[in-house]
Amino acid sequence: MPSSGEVHKRRTAAVARGVSSVITSYVDSAAGGHVRDVEGREWIDFASGIAVTTVGNSAPRVVEAIRAQAERFTHTCFMVAPYESYVAVCEQLIALTPGAFEKRAALVNSGAEAVENAVKIARHATGRPAVVVFDHAYHGRTNLTMALTAKNMPYKHRFGPFAPEIYRVPMSYPLRDGGLTGPEAAMRAIDVIDKQVGGPNVAAVLIEPIQGEGGFVVPAPGFLPAIAAWARAASAVLIADEIQTGFCRTGHWFASEHEGIEPDLVTTAKGMGGGLPIAGVTGRADLMDAVHPGGLGGTYGGNPIACAAALAAIDTMRDLDLCAAARGIEQQMLPALRAIAPPGCEVRGRGAMLALEFVQPDGRTPDAARTAAVARACHEAGLLVLTCGTYGNVLRFLPPLVISSADLARGLSIVAAAVEQSH
Structure with a gap:
């Protein structure tokens, strides 16, 4: 199987520049709340393909x-x-x-x-x-x-x-x-x-x-x-x-x-x-x-x-009563995100659609640079997250609703470390 580097060279010659990707590794497999690249590196998935793999990637019944x-x-x-x-x-x-x-x-x-x-x-x-x-x-x-x-x-x-x-x-x-x-x-x-x-x-x-x-x-x-x-x-x-x-x-x-x-x-x-x-x-x-x-x-x-x-x-x-699962994810993630959030930053959302908006010390001015830095650190540490917002200053979380409590906790610890590192 070609390496990510090899595929990326081919991509540069074949895929239009306007089509971008969050990470540069290339996926080999994914299941539940995990994504694995062609080198065998694994990520916990807090993105779900932008809220698509709600029932988990490659869900058996699907x-x-x-x-x-x-x-x-x-x-x-x-x-x-x-x-x-x-x-x-x-x-x-x-x-x-x-x-x-x-x-x-x-x-x-x-x-x-x-x-x-x-x-x-x-x-x-x-x-x-x-x-x-x-x-x-x-x-x-x-x-x-x-x-x-x-x-x-x-x-x-x-x-x-x-x-x-x-x-x-x-x-x-x-x-x-x-x-x-x-x-x-x-x-x-x-x-x-x-x-x-x-x-x-x-x-x-x-x-x-x-x-x-x-x-x-x-x-x-x-x-x-x-x-x-x-x-x-x-x-x-x-x-x-x-x-x-x-x-x-x-x-x-x-x-x-x-x-x-x-x-x-x-x-x-x-x-x-x-x-x-x-x-x-x-x-x-x-x-x-x-x-x-x-x-x-x-x-x-x-x-x-x-x-x-x-x-x-x-x-x-x-x-699987995934409505209840989403509420359970909220109950686990919201307190953890509020503990992680720097002063003045807002945690918000419902169910398994949650976000952390980064602002500067004045409590209002968007901090897109810090948001991007936190996202990069998460990716490097094995967690897929996305950014969003008109000002590019919101970190969003969309885990599959079948994700385990242990994977949620591991992912949140990665977010905490990335926020701390971004000071």
Whole structure:
């Protein structure tokens, strides 16, 4: 097997420079909460492929489902010759997503594609053009989703012009809001919508219940309900982007449930597929069915192997009660992270979606340099972690929900040493 150094030389000659990686080692195998490179070096995984391997890497039931489906058929295109597993995944999404109303679902390939389709559905159903999004939001890398995403570098820089009729309003960000309550932060956002967009023009309000790439920002209590109430009153479609937060990650099946929100549409991906690319849009039947036949779809959307993997992953989540596992991870990690955090830095999150925001001694100025240094030290010591945030100053933790308590403790000790080393 080629060494990491040998593969890296080939990569330099073959892979576009714009595709970057967190570490320079090349993976040979991964299982549960561990990743092993071609030299045999092992990492504890606090990244989960960016919240994808929720049920663990190469989860046994997922692997078996993939194998069995591949032996039967690999592709027909659901729009040409349909199959039962696509329907079964939609049934699971309907059953699991918040909302006690009749629903429909549609399957696509990626989170960005799910968001694009949710916007398409909202615009088609309402006949309105405007989409409201929030500061620090991340919704994808396609042209429309880059317009929806807040952060310029590396996602938007020099890739414009972007899709029109996107309007950005302030998010509830407790660390940086000067003491605003959730309802007060919501009124700040609503005031911008009313004055700069106009409620009758809004097709959709698109929000991550807990922001992902933007910094694992948990809005203050009351913010999401107030935004949802405004959307309902304005007859605008509330879209919850649950791509990173969904499927047990925050201790509930969906993060919207923490404050009793019932979005009109929910976008899903990442942990849904157990490692395979699959995504969905699920929501109110009247909205989903407003689109004419042929208006939704795609060649690979709901691929049969990905559907088999998703059904197996969902079964695993149920059987192992991974919502409870996520809450257990929170109970173990939060106190440890608070003990590790330097003065003024904030620990936040829910379930197994946790973060440490590094700031300078003034308690506010972002400290991206220290964040990067801590992440590098973790990688060198055998722990995969990720950074995020508009200011690049947030260390985020996304362990698989099947990770052992011992591995969590080992990983946290590596984080503690890296923080101490970064003084």
